[in-house]
Structures are given as C-alpha cells and as structure tokens.
Amino acid sequence: MRLGLQVPNFTWPTEEGALGDTFALIAERAERAGLYSLWVMDHFFQIPVVGPAEHEMLEGWSALAFAAGRTNRIRLGTLVTGVTYRHPGLLVKTATTLDVLSHGRSYFGIGAAWYEEEHRGLGVPFPPLAERFERLEETLQIALQMWTGDERPFRGKHYQLERPLNSPRPVQQPHPPILIGGGGERKTLRLVARYADACNLFAYGGREQLLHKLEVLREHCETIGRPYEQIEKTTLSSLRLSRDGRNGTLSPAAAVDFFGGLAELGIDQAIFSLPNVHELEPFELLATEIVPQVEKIAVAGR
Template identity: 75%
Template sequence: MRIGLQVPSFTWSNEQETLGDTFALIAERAERAGFFSLWVMDHFFQIPVIGPVEHEMLEGYSALAFAAGRTNRIKLGTLVTGVTYRYPGILIKTVTTLDVLSHGRAYFGIGAAWNEEEHAGLGVPFPPLAERFERLEETLQIAHQMWAGDEKPYQGKHYQLARPLNAPSSVQKPHPPIMIGGMGERKTLRLVAQYGDACNFSLMRLKQGELAHKLNVLREHCQAVGRPYSDIEKTTLGPIKLTRDGRDNSFTPAAAIAYFRNLAEQGIDQALVNMPNVADLEPFELFANEVIPAVEQIEVAGR
C-alpha cells in the first residue's frame, strides 16, 4: 500500500514571504519520508471546510512546478482541477509540461468543479451541473486524443480544437495517470471506468459502509464498459494528525498503521492524507521511521 500527502492549506504564519520556503520544506520532507505522492487542491480561494475564504491559496500548477524543482521522485498532482477553470487543450499542455519537466511524475486530476464563489469572484463562467459533466467528458476525450498524438480536429458540443497538437509528449506512457475526482455513482464513477486510471473517495463525506458500496458501484461500471476493475487505482483522502504519544486526540504511529491496514483490506491502493501539523517536523519523522515502512508491506485486498 502507498501513502500520499495532500497540502490543502498554506496558512502557516503571518509572514507571507516565508510561505514558499515552508512549502518547499514540506515537499522535501514528504519525499525524504517516503510519501508516494504530493497533492494540492486546484482552487483559487480557500474552501470553507479548511479555513476562511481569505486565507492564502496558491495556484495549483504553479505550486506543483515549484515542488517539482525541489524534489526528485515524489509524484505530483492536483486533487482535483475543476473542468471549468482552463480550456482543455491548454490544461493538457500544462499537465504535459509538468510531466516532462519532472521526469514523468505528474498525475492529471480532473473533476466537474463545484465552487461557485471563486468562479464568480474571478469572473470564470459557472455553467449548470449537467453541462459541467458534459464538459468533463469532452475534456477526458481530448486528453486521451492529445496524449495519443492524434492531431485530427476535435469537434465536441462545447469544445472545438482545430489541431490538438501536444509537443513534447508526456514522459509517462501512454499518459500521466488520470484521476477523476468525485463520488457520484451515476456519472462520475462511470467516467472513471471509461476514461480514468484512478479515483478518489473523501472519507470525511462517507458514512460507515459507504466506501465498500462506492467500490462495488465502480466495479459494476467497469464490468459494463469491459474494463478490468484492477486497472483503476483506488485512493482515499482523509485527515491525520500524527504524534509520538497521541496527544490532543491525534494518531500514534500504531494507530495510523491500523488505519491504513483497514483501508487496504477494503481494496484501497493509496491513502492520501492531509495533516494539521504538516509544518512540523515530528509527523514526517514518524511517517519515515515507523509508519511508511510498515504500510508498504501491507497487501491490498483484491490485488
């Protein structure tokens, strides 16, 4: 089993000029600790579940490019890009650039978008949900076409590309893994089965037993389109505050290992975590010395 780190907040101190130094240190510590991947949200305003909307929020791909320059092995992705934020051809070019310059470390995280406030705030059109899903499917089609090197015109309902040229091509073949965010059973998980390489389930939004149900729905969609269920990387996202002694209702290393083992037993390949104490050294030392070595030995059910 693998563990990834999501960094959803950049508010660590009142000294904004040190923000980049702290983020670089987090990326470097995550790689040294053995985290498989590093993720940032693709939002322009902070989201309410994390903090006040006025809190610092870095643009996702600039932040990942910066992190790529400070690391060598850790995978890099947005969790996830809203389909409305960028024209699809430009978006694929952006992800390809990250993949090329990082020597093949990019994920392509994409979803239907939801945060109307930041759309209105920055003047980005926010179409109805049904249209956003139509745009998401067209963007996924464009991504596959561009990464296949197919330059013929793309004619969709919402997007028309006269020549979807993508040079240089991605380092990862056939393309960077496509993670489709969201847990909707009728549309999102169908798109995962048809176009995706990875999915993500937010544990904070799931009730007891719902994860197993969502995985079964994904399995059914894979069967319907003739796709091996094992082709899809199953990931989760949840918060963990890790300390040596479990103070303040935090996880001890033993409790964290048990948490990850439970997810692996349900068929989760990679558990993504965010940490309230991510700017501290202590959790990275515990992940490096105790948690990640143990979790890497855990077999994922169904593999």
C-alpha cells in the same frame, strides 16, 4: 500500500514571505519520509471546510511545478483540477509540461468543479452541473486524443479544436495517469470506469460508504467490459499525528491500523492532509514508524 500527502492549506504560523520556503520544505520532507505522492487542491480561494476564502491559496499547477524542482522522486498531482478553470487544450499542455519537467512524475487529477464563489469572484463561467459533466467528458476525450499524438480536429458540443497539437509528448506513456475525483454514482464513477486510471473517494464517510462506492465502480466497469483491477483506488482523509496519540491524535500504530483498514477494502493509495504539516514531528513519525510498515501491507484484490 502507498501513502500520499495533500497540502490544502497554506496559512501557517510563519511570515507570509516565507510561504514558498515552507512549501518547499514540506515537499522535501514528504519525499524524504518515503511518501509516494504530493497533492495540492486546484482552487483560487480557500474552500470553506478548510478556512476563510481570504486565506492564502497557491495556484495548483504552478505550485506543483515549483515542488517538482525541489524533489526527485515523489509523484505530483492536483486533487483535483476543476474542468471549468482552463480550456482543455491549454490544460493538457500544462499537465504535459509538468510531466516532462518532473521526468514523468505527474498525475492528471480532474473533476467537474463545484466552488461557485471563486468562479463568481474571478469571473469564471460556472455552468449548471449537467453541463459541467459534459465538459468533463469532452476534456477527458481531448486529453486522451492529444496524448496519442492525434492532431485531427476535435468537434464536441462545448469544445472545438482545429489542431490539438501536443509537443513535446509526456514522459509517461501512454500518458500521465488520469485521476477523477468524486464519488457520484451515476456520472463520476461511470467516467472513472470509462476514462480514468485512478479514482479518489472521501474516507470520511466510513467503511460501509467506501465499500458501496467501490461496488458501484465495479458495476460500471462490468457494464463496459473493463477490468476493475486496472483502476487505482485512492482515498482522501485528514490525520492528526503525534508520537503518543495525545489529545485525540493518532499514534503511529493507530495510523498504521487506519491505513491497513483501507487496504482491506482494496484501497491502493491513502492520501491524507496534516493540520500541522508545517511542523517536523509528523514527518519524523511517517519516516520512521508509519511508511515502512504501511509499505508492507498487502492491498486486498491485488
């Protein structure tokens, strides 16, 4: 099983001018701890479940490019890019650039977008949900076309590209893995089955909810004749780690048990955030007591 770190919060007890230094240190520590991947949200305002909108928020793709320059092995992705934020052709160029400059370490994380306040605040159109899903599917089609080198015009309902040229090509072939975030059963998981290499589901809802979402995904795969096993299953959660499990935190042994429970459900990669990510202790625990044990855990169905 693999572990990934999401950094959703950039408001740390350090001077604001040290934000870049702290984020670089987090990326370096994550890599040294043996984590498989590093993720940031693609938002422009902080989201309500994390903090006030006014809190610091780095633009996602720029932050990942910065992290790529400070690391050598860890994979990098947005969890996830809202389809409304960037024109698809430019988004594919951005994602390809990260893959090229990181020597093939990028994920293409994308979703239908939901945070209306930042759209309104920054003047970004926020279409109805049904249209956002239409745009998401067209964006996925455009990405796959551009990554094959097919420069024929794309004529969609929402997007028209006269020459979807993408040079240079990504390092990863046939393309960076596409991860679609969200657990919507009628639309999101259907798009995962048809277009994606990976999905991301919330782990907060518990075992039964995860099992249900995975079964729905399996049914969508069966409908189109795609092997369910081709799709990397990832989850998102938030963990508080400490050496002794004090004050409601997880000890290393408890964390290993938590990740083992996800592996039993068929989760390939558990992505988590750390409220104290700016501190050294959680990375020491990950490096010495958690990652080495979790890497030995077999994923059900693999």
